[in-house]
Amino acid sequence: MNFETAHPREIREIIKENGYLFPTAGIARGYAQGNLVVLPKELAYDFLLFAFRNPKPCPILDVTEAGERVFRKAAPGSDIVHDLPKYRIYKEGVMTDEVTDLEEYWRDDFVAFLLGCSFTFESALIEAGIGVRHIECGCNVPMYKTNIECEKAGIFEGPVVVSMRPLKRSEVVRAVQITSRYPGVHGAPIHIGAPEEIGIKDITKPDFGDAVPIAPGEVPVFWACGVTPQAVAMEVKPEIMITHAPGYMFVADIKNTELAVF
């Protein structure tokens, strides 16, 4: 099977049989991928409220009802328990296991959240001729904790984490316009230039991911990052929380073009 051109449904079937255990970047081209967060129902209202109050770092593509194993809207017929190549189990905020399905851990009081990921707007930038540095470098995007506080909801609080992409000054306006079209996957940047103003002391030392070079005349541009809700949920040290393993995302049936608002 050509994973680049295959339909998400076919890919999820293969993943389900453990026939694909690689990072998902670049597969099912044209379709959105998402971050997975699974929490017990007792935390679900506060987490959903947190996402509503912080839509840029926590854009919700789908939410299940307690015990449901399918993302009905984002991927009808999907199986959250098997359809990701790799999951991480956290207990009291500590990673305790990495698994290829959730059979052993699934509970009927679990609620699953699918959160938008930047792959969608990166495709749109590339199609517009704007290079994405970490893709060019073949590494992970650099991510930084900021001094911008998320809006608190119930027990959930913490700083916004941003991802950074260096752009030529001549590309900045177009990049704002393009990513503004995708509010469901982080949307427009939240900061342009001057990393110190948002509490980033050393741009060469990201808190997560890999450093990328910034050429003379380029400006670092910062987008709210999907690591934020995971980092925030982790702080609360929930009894149990499950996420995708970094880079091993949920491949949804939603076309990138469906996420464009205008």
Add this chain to the structure above:
Amino acid sequence: MNFETAHPREIREIIKENGYLFPTAGIARGYAQGNLVVLPKELAYDFLLFAFRNPKPCPILDVTEAGERVFRKAAPGSDIVHDLPKYRIYKEGVMTDEVTDLEEYWRDDFVAFLLGCSFTFESALIEAGIGVRHIECGCNVPMYKTNIECEKAGIFEGPVVVSMRPLKRSEVVRAVQITSRYPGVHGAPIHIGAPEEIGIKDITKPDFGDAVPIAPGEVPVFWACGVTPQAVAMEVKPEIMITHAPGYMFVADIKNTELAVF
């Protein structure tokens, strides 16, 4: 005090003292008003999920945490218990009382939702020179139940209710563009012309509000309506539910222009 030009905060103070007991249309010009829905916490997750799945009829401007009496984001310092001119109390789906404050009914397990209302986009239409028929006629907007089902969430389900504004064919494109800018207050129309296609049998007999004349050459244009979530919540016959009285809205500190996405 000139209620048209006063700040929402001043107006809420007067309302709190029962100094203003009229419908709120036309006051605090330039600021958004919202529909109030108050439910016990045990229904809050499902209702928030319902709103997330049906953003056009249920655009959320703010949500409280259980027992909070303030819309922290939409109106810092507000008091949900006193700041609306008139409230309705529903028990098991039946209206049992109409009150000017909630002192007698308020409970610590209540969650309050502020839902966007069409006043914002109607102002924008009028500023663009597009007449809004029911305002010209000095009556309530006509509203219809449709054959379009909301996406179910937990116990909440039911049909989308739409509001209708007749427009000249030459105004339709511009009206779509203008209202598309306001996804937080119902956004773009969901249907244009052909009422029978969405299950409306007789356009002269709205299910709620008042009929308005449609001139020859005009097209009925339909927007998702904020009555939807109330109608849906009512169907569930919750032990208790509180809403604003029709036309007596919550006046928020959010400027209409802040709700425009581009």
